[in-house]
Amino acid sequence: MDFTLQQLRVFEAIAHHKSFTKAAEAVHLTQPAVSIAMKRFEETVGLPLVERIGKKIYLTRVGEAVAGQIQVIRREIDALGNLVLSLQGGVQGPLHVAGVTTSKYFMPHLLGAFVRRYPGVRPSLLVINRAQVLQRLAENQDDLVIMGQVPQGLPVETFPFLDNSLVVVGWRNHPLAGRRNIPLRDLLQQRFLSRESGSGTRAAVDQAFRCEKLVLEPYMELGSSEAIKQAVIAGLGISVLSGRNIRPEVKQGLLQILDVAGFPLQRHWYAVYPKGKQLSQTAESFRNFLRTEGPAVLEQKPSGMDPPPAGSKRIKRPRVDPSSA
Incomplete structure (x- = not known):
């Protein structure tokens, strides 16, 4: 079959995005160029690979089979490229x-x-x-x-x-901040902010509660650790976050690591x-x-990466009148 790698790339993008427009963006071609490449590829195969139903694009059964084989070809091409680099x-x-x-x-x-x-x-x-x-x-x-x-x-x-240590955190004036060895059960009385189901952190936290025969019902679910961090700082609740990802906020005093029994959870x-x-x-x-x-x-943090400590004063520099320059 006389087809080109460009045609394979185009069809692979169409199969993935189910859109000629998005496929054109992915392979950095114009939409007419993508349409032409797709037409010639179908002519080479001799059977339709995609079909339009309304405004949507679907792969035919032949198209699905060809798309699967392109994944194999892609891996072989990558392996060839790696071999060449290795020989170099x-x-x-x-x-x-x-x-x-x-x-x-x-x-x-x-x-x-x-x-x-x-x-x-x-x-x-x-x-x-x-x-x-x-x-x-x-x-x-x-x-x-x-x-x-x-x-x-x-x-x-x-x-x-x-290492990836998961710690329980609250805002700077949280009532639990001064307590030691807080029982895990006590967290059920707090507004607990959690990642969505399916995240690794959520799975680890749920497992920790199950080991104590407890069921955690989150007060709020958020889609990222950054969103949870900001919500905790704002006083919406407590949560479990990676200790590595909250160092600046702890150093500034915006977050407090709570001393909870069984924490930190040691992961990698x-x-x-x-x-x-x-x-x-x-x-x-x-x-x-x-x-x-x-x-x-x-x-090894570069100098200037850490924010100033909480309560520190910034030096005010004199304003310069541009007209006097």
């Missing part, structure tokens, strides 16, 4: 990483340190929710995925590289990839970098 020597080329939302607090710093060491690496970081990460992991779309809870039911390789961040996947030299180097140097990198 050195750590360089693309590095595709996907992480759950809370990884945004540390993964940019780790990628930055890695790229400073290996300037030939071209990284991409996709921060999405856990369900999307699991889907990409199942479809082998990334070199590595970063998550705080090892997925069940997927054959994967996992490598812990960073993992680098995960499908079992049997052949990592490129760049991906393997990054995995090893995470394990051996990741924690040290995150402890």
Whole structure:
């Protein structure tokens, strides 16, 4: 069959987005160019691959089968590219990483340190929710995925590289702030803010309550740790967050870590990839970098990164009249 890689890329984008417009944006082509490429690809296959019903686009049965095979071809092309880079020597080329939302607090710093060491690496970081990460992991779309809870039911390789302590937090004047060894049961009397079902943090918290034969009914569910952090600061309730992600707010006195029995929950961040996947030299180097140097990198904060302590006064600089310059 005489088709081009461009036609495969176009059809792959259409199959994923179910839209010619979005597919054109994804492959950086005009919509007419995408339509032409798709038409020629269907002519080469000899059967229709998509069908329009109303304003929606669906894959035909043939289209679904072809889309599945394109995933196989994509993996083989990626493997060929990795082989060429390996033969060229050195750590360089693309590095595709996907992480759950809370990884945004540390993964940019780790990628930055890695790229400073290996300037030939071209990284991409996709921060999405856990369900999307699991889907990409199942479809082998990334070199590595970063998550705080090892997925069940997927054959994967996992490598812990960073501690992830979950702590109970409240606002600065919360009534529980002065107590010690607070029973977990007492938290049921508080307005508890929680991540949505399916998040790794939510699963860990629910498990902690189940171990004490308690059922936690959240006062409010929010879609990100950042939203929960701001809600706790505003006094809407208490929650469980990663200690690594709240250091600036604790230092400023905006948040208080509550002394709750059984906390902190000791967990880890993992680098995960499908079992049997052949990592490129760049991906393997990054995995090893995470394990051996990741924690040290995150402890070395550049000067000026931390906000001023609570109550500190800013120096007022004299205003300059532009007309006098």
